[in-house]
Amino acid sequence: MTTLSYSVAIILMTMGLWAMLSKKNLIKKLMGLAIFQTGIILFFISMGAKEGATIPILDHHGYGGIYSDDYANPLTQILMLTAIVVGVATLGLGLALARKIYAHYGSFNEDDILANLREPNE
């Protein structure tokens, strides 16, 4: 499970990076970014998992003591909540820019855009 969860996280990150660098379509690049970010989130969540532990919501109010082994790590989860929200904000901005680029160049394809970009100036 150690190898599996970390390697899946790394596979996802690499896949996202691949899409961001090699895909020509702007929307596909943004999808690559989204997958990259979920890979990171999986990485953080896997490190905070505890075998046999329950979700980090107390089911009793401290009778008989609260033991940290019983609950999954809340800290990594908070960090990743932040990362998800940041991710969707970035995605929205990227989509808005892609929309504007389409409006001006009539394509999501990087090659077409670059060809268009060079013609009018310089």
Place this chain on the structure above:
Amino acid sequence: MLIAIEVGLLILVPCVAFVALWLRDLMSAVIVLGAYSFLMCLVWTGMGAVDVAFTEAAVGAGVSTVFFIAVLFNTTRNITFNPLDVSSKLVALVACLGFGYVLLQGVSDLPDWGDPYSPVNAGVSTYYIENAYADTHVPNLVTTVLADYRSVDTMLETTVVLIALLGIFMILKKDRPAQSDSSDTQAHDSLIIRLSARFIAPFIQLFGLYVVAHGHHSPGGGFQGGVILGTGLILMAMSMGMASAKRLLSIPRMIILAAVGVLIYAGWGAVPLVYNGYFLDYSVWESVFGSMARSHSMLIVEIGVALTVMCGMYGIYMSLVSDGGMQEGL
């Protein structure tokens, strides 16, 4: 016992991600990305991260799919594919191999999955788990750390949503408003959609309010509730048509409300400054609320978060789908 399910999901997830990137039709790819998000939520739920799964379900599977579709709606879903282009792939290949190699090198040293005594699980988080209830009287540990111990992170993260709303509005807004207020394109929309959306939307809003208010005791809180509230508004906008949605809540009003949301958060945190306390130190309210001071303060800042996120999601959708003109859309 859950591990069997986890293993199955972990094998399935990269396959779906691969398919999403491989498909040469943007619309299909976006839809498959939604499925990928759903599966990812299950993986995280299995690891005990319910709040994260909740957020991802709301944000990843719900709202971002709608954002993608909103952009594709006015553009194209075709991908031009050029099999002869190798040079850029080569650079990407080198970068990815290097990146993957560096990451794998680091993995060999990491502690085992699920080890409760690894540094991450035995470090600071032990304090949170064992003392959070005594400190704050809130059983949801994620909410306590989110809205109290690391509150300033959350404030900045809410600010990020506000920034995205402002930025998208500014990027897409046309300098001159379109002259003709074109007729409501949704007027001849299907009766079933209109009726069912109108029926379901209040329940979504109610559920969103519940998620915000009940975040202390169950998974949920400002972000999740805010996204669900925003989704309810998006549903109304989809079924009633752009013109009525615009009448309901215009974008400038959204921006003001979103800024007010962050202002509620930061303003509540700034009150201690008057007593020369630290920013976001909720203990100054103990004279008013007694031992529940931190709990109630958390609820108030979560309301601020929910307001900003609701307006943020709805405003971003409205800007994207109508191309900034607020005239017609999905």
Place this chain on the structure above:
Amino acid sequence: MSSQWAFLAMGIPFFTALIMGSVGYAAPRFMRWIGATGITLAVFASIGLWSTVSTDEYVSYFFGGWLPPIGIALEVDRISALMVLMVHGVAALAYIFSLKALPNELPASKHPVYYTLYFLLISGFVALAVTGDVFNVYVLFEVCALSGYALLAMGGKKAYVPTFNYVLMGSLGACFYLIGVGYLFIKTGTLNMAHLADVLPTVFFSRSILTAFILITVGLFVKMALFPFHGWMPNVYTKAPVSTLCLMAPLGTKICVYVLLRVVGYVFSMEYMTNILAVQPIMMTLATLAIVVGTLYVVYHRHLTRIIMFIIVSEIGYMVGGIFLGQMDSVIGAVYHIAADALMTVTLVMVAGVVRHCLGGDAIADVAMMFRRLPTTAIAFVIVCLSVIGVPPMPGFFSKFLLIKGAFMSGYYGFAVALLIASLTAVFLFFRFFEGYFYMKTDNTAPSVIQEPWAYRIPLVVAAIGLVGFGLSFSYWYGFIKLALPLGLA
């Protein structure tokens, strides 16, 4: 009250932005007054912080009253106080400049939103300089980056494609940084910088820490546009509106250099970098290459804005080189140069903006025309050029002197040579502008002198005076910075 300065320096612009966002649409007339009040108060706060650290050396601020590592803390030492002073100083100049520049570039209906983002960006920069939590740095990176994307995209049609690339590269840099933080976190279980510095020596020889180091430095290099990763920067900056550029170009990359110093110098410690990893040769090669490549492009380009962008690329090389040389003098030189370069860049960008707005272009011929028609701007330009070249009483001289001294002491002669070549190129560049002035064919229509508007003139004059003053007070700053350096410097 003294401890509140640390928060107020980032909080005042933050609240200013929120107030602007809430009332901006209802009362657009008050926007500039709210902004002016906010920026004035912020400058006062940074001066207060500066005077506090002058006596106390160190200020900690605990958000929510939770002590680190449980909560998030701001940790202000003398260097970060200098950075805060730099951010607010530059932001105040840029704000005054934008009062006149912005109406030329954007329709009035976008101004409220623009200024809200503007102030959020300022507060993000300040917070980056003072935060003591490695994850908080990631969130602040995103605050700065997202507001930056929106402000940069306001350059119109041509700005969208470069900005989109910047969105991808910026997110990639932030993601790399975040993964690096993940590797650190998994081995240590803490996110607080001071606590990390305590725990890390026990796991120095782990491969995960090496991975974390690589990922964090690469992420920061992307963010600061160091040479192999600089591709996004010149394009997006040249297409941006001048009023955005005045804020982004001086601060956006410099703050990342300071974060690099914090992470490498204080968290990983200089000892890890020089003795255990021995990455110095690689980093010095990168820094030297950055200077050389930046200089080559400077010679090649013929538009002032573009030239400034590549000056930035090479100056980033100076600072990174100074940090990784690991000598006391070189690190002081790098820190001093961060502040000096911010001041130089903002002046240069303002000059380019004035030339663009008053003379209609920023090619070399237009800049040469400036000497005839815009005397105030021309004087400011001469002063800043002297500083870029490194003429003695100017700040550029002292930082280069310290950097070259450090390079000779640790035996990186190539770096020293690259610095000297960069200076000589700056001389050449300066004369290229002057040449245009002396050999310009004077038409019979004598070009009249244009009066710059007050919003252009005041920041230019203040920046020029500030540059000279910053250079003359060098010995004070040397002593000021020296007390806050990371441990383990020779």
Place this chain on the structure above:
Amino acid sequence: MMGLFLVAALVLLAFMGLLLYRIVVGPTVIDRLLAVNVIGTKSIVILIIMGILFDRVAMFIDIALAYGLLNFIASLAAAKYFRKHKKIHHVSTMPAEVSHDH
């Protein structure tokens, strides 16, 4: 009893694997949309089963509800998309044949 739930969850997972076939092959985008919707429905069930296995079902109902609601929104958006863009089959991928949808 727990064993039964576990087996049920695993069987559902296996069915998801089958749906992946439809997603990959699916001649039209509608096939894929349907397959994704079925995956969403199965996810809800697996989520509740996970709640049972954690012995904290009450905490998982909220999430399952949110899943259901949001699945609906995404499908509605897709449906509206296809109301405007009637083309279901995706055919052309060669650069020469690019056609803009409007």
